[in-house]
Amino acid sequence: MCTYVETPDIKILLDAGVSLGPNRFGLPPHPKEYRTLKERREMMLKVAEKVDVVTVSHYHFDHQTPSYTDYAYNWSSAEIADRIYSGKVVFMKSYRSHVSFSQRRRGWMFATTSGKKAERLDTADGRSFRFGDTTMTSSPPVAHGEANSSLGWVIMTTIDYNQSERILFTSDIQGPMDSRTLGLILAEKPHLVIVGGPPIYLSGMVKQENIDKAFKNLQRIAEEVRTTVLDHHLLRDEGWRVQTQPVFDKAAEAGHRVVTAADFIGEENRFLESRRNKLFEEDPPSEEFVKWTKIPILKRKPIPPPI
Numbered sequence: 459m460c461t462y463v464e465t466p467d468i469k470i471l472l473d474a475g476v477s478l479g480p481n482r483f484g485l486p487p488h489p490k491e492y493r494t495l496k497e498r499r500e501m502m503l504k505v506a507e508k509v510d511v512v513t514v515s516h517y518h519f520d521h522q523t524p525s526y527t528d529y530a531y532n533w534s535s536a537e538i539a540d541r542i543y544s545g546k547v548v549f550m551k552s553y554r555s556h557v558s559f560s561q562r563r564r565g566w567m568f569a570t571t572s573g574k575k576a577e578r579l580d581t582a583d584g585r586s587f588r589f590g591d592t593t594m595t596s597s598p599p600v601a602h603g604e605a606n607s608s609l610g611w612v613i614m615t616t617i618d619y620n621q622s623e624r625i626l627f628t629s630d631i632q633g634p635m636d637s638r639t640l641g642l643i644l645a646e647k648p649h650l651v652i653v654g655g656p657p658i659y660l661s662g663m664v665k666q667e668n669i670d671k672a673f674k675n676l677q678r679i680a681e682e683v684r685t686t687v688l689d690h691h692l693l694r695d696e697g698w699r700v701q702t703q704p705v706f707d708k709a710a711e712a713g714h715r716v717v718t719a720a721d722f723i724g725e726e727n728r729f730l731e732s733r734r735n736k737l738f739e740e741d742p743p744s745e746e747f748v749k750w751t752k753i754p755i756l757k758r759k760p761i762p763p764p765i
Contacts (some may be wrong), residue, residue, distance in 0.1 A: 470509060
């Protein structure tokens with residue numbers, strides 16, 4: 459969900475992380491996924507050179523870049539993390555309150571590695587920061603999916619320029635599933651909202667009633683908000699568009715639009731993970747790549763994949 463936002467006052471990089479799903483359809487990521495991971499990471503580094511502020515909504519590695527070498531899933535290293543966070547103003551979610559155990563540990567690690575190299579490191583939960591005519595406001599911690607989820611909490615970010623343009627970046631609210639989160643979104647009255655959508659690819663692991671609730675809440679957002687950008691969890695399932703049709707219908711009735719992030723910037727939707735099994739059938743990887751995937755994970759992480 460890494461997103462770049464620029465106003466006349468400030469340049470902001472939201473959730474500067476990127477990851478691949480380790481296992482899907484019983485398969486590791488395909489070489490095409492790794493090539494895209496590398497490409498996205500390089501683009502992120504290029505954008506990071508010019509930004510003033512970087513945010514961390516929570517401490518999963520698809521939303522922040524760890525300071526250790528991992529080419530298996532994150533394409534990360536201490537050098538890469540330094541290029542993203544060093545010398546920047548970093549607004550991060552608190553790792554001391556409203557946080558799961560694993561994210562508390564990751565948050566502490568972030569603060570003691572990359573965070574030490576930031577020009578300014580500040581917790582953002584429920585706070586506002588002003589830069590000229592631009593205001594950045596972080597929500598109080600909201601559920602990472604359903605209320606009281608074991609996954610913990612995230613913070614959302616609203617960027618308002620001169621009270622005339624307002625963008626809301628929601629991170630991993632998964633729909634939202636929680637009605638309280640929906641209320642906070644609508645109360646912000648954004649002109650554009652970026653939403654991670656429900657994880658329908660986890661059907662069977664996530665209660666259907668929560669997925670249904672997420673879609674109903676998305677319909678409310680599509681009715682109220684001029685532009686809804688749907689991305690992240692939702693697009694990891696090939697059937698996402700069919701299941702989301704009622705959301706598109708509600709938006710159309712209101713004269714609004716619903717798009718993917720790729721649609722929004724005029725690029726092709728690739729949906730690689732949702733097609734991983736087909737990728738392996740249509741474009742079998744080399745013996746060298748397959749051999750690399752058989753290396754034990756701790757030994758594999760420091761070795762770039764042969765792609």
